[in-house]
Amino acid sequence: EAGVAQSPRYKIIEKRQSVAFWCNPISGHATLYWYQQILGQGPKLLIQFQNNGVVDDSQLPKDRFSAERLKGVDSTLKIQPAKLEDSAVYLCASSLVMAETQYFGPGTRLLVL
């Protein structure tokens, strides 16, 4: 069974530029999560989708971050414009349904200069 796929694996941008990350969850998984992990800290949930609907986006900085999962399968997380403090690893995870174990992708490492 293929795991959660993410791309790109690494991205370097300058502040005020835009960036987008892509995630393809495990086939058949209805719930998709985006996490932000700052160096030395545990992952922090940004947004959670159930199929193509948002379940929780309370920790998403909505002035600059946006995410979508239009067809209920893969998802895109965007940052516009990026700030220095957005430098982090962005992790995508999925679960079969909302109450099941989450499986994580390898993450996208973002460096904002």
Add this chain to the structure above:
Amino acid sequence: DAKTTQPTSMDCAEGRAANLPCNHSTISGNEYVYWYRQIHSQGPQYIIHGLKNNETNEMASLIITEDRKSSTLILPHATLRDTAVYYCIVRVYNFNKFYFGSGTKLNVKP
């Protein structure tokens, strides 16, 4: 909003059992205990979870105290590849929100 307390780091000799403690004194009756680990530059990897009873799988054993206020993850024969950060998480069953703390850095030494 992490609900767990873990030691910052631990050492373990290769081939010996690694016992990683976690305190979750405010756990509620419907909250599960989950363990994940994160090897350098990879995403977190699921290890095991439990509610009340002790659990065992091919990776590890989870021992939960009777009052459910603490638990211990046991890696029976640690190898160098088990060097990672181990996260203990409590999760409300029907909300599936994970609050990751800072975890325990396990160093397995030859």
